[in-house]
Amino acid sequence: DIQMTQSPSSLSASIGDRVTITCRAGEVIGTYLAWYQQKPGKVPKLLIYAASTLQSGVPSRFSGSGSGTDFTLTISSLQPEDAATYYCQKYNSDPHTFGGGTKVEIK
């Protein structure tokens, strides 16, 4: 199966910091890349689809970029409620593989 490699696996940042998470696909996937946020004990929530399109209701401090094989999720100014694990997922074709996740903690 095609791998989705996220980095880092975890990070700790302060309120107001700019946070960047990367995702590398093992094949060219165009912009068929989604980012999900999952808080402990909660259902995953779609943040970004088509690599850079913000899902309705998601704060504008979240942004996504990239195409082909390399993608980035950026939180421009980290807020306390952003503490969560973030996953990328390819959906151009089956299997819709997820990245391993990036746990974001607040210092």
Next chain:
Amino acid sequence: QVQLVQSGAEVKKPGSSVKVSCKASGGTFTSYTFTWVRQAPGHGLEWMSRIIPILAITDYAQKFQGRVTVTADKSTNTVYLEMSSLTSDDTAMYYCASASAFDGPNAFDIWGQGTMVSVSS
């Protein structure tokens, strides 16, 4: 917009089977594609399968081929995940999610609440 409601928690013995349901409401069932994702305790998300009811197409992750069956009942707007030969490694939260079946591929924006399956002797 569609809402997804999954069946309740299950406790199973090793070697047995489980069938989890995901009922869609508030939308046209055949307008959606559905996926199953699982998450073992303390682990990440793992994609298992996808079904497109309008096309009667189902795909599975290689590791689940032959052990997992996903079906859709258009008369009850329900998608099912059946898994056989359960082991303790199958202990996980199982999620269904949906995406529009048109103008795709599309990301999965609607998720069920999850169904906990515990496998223990």
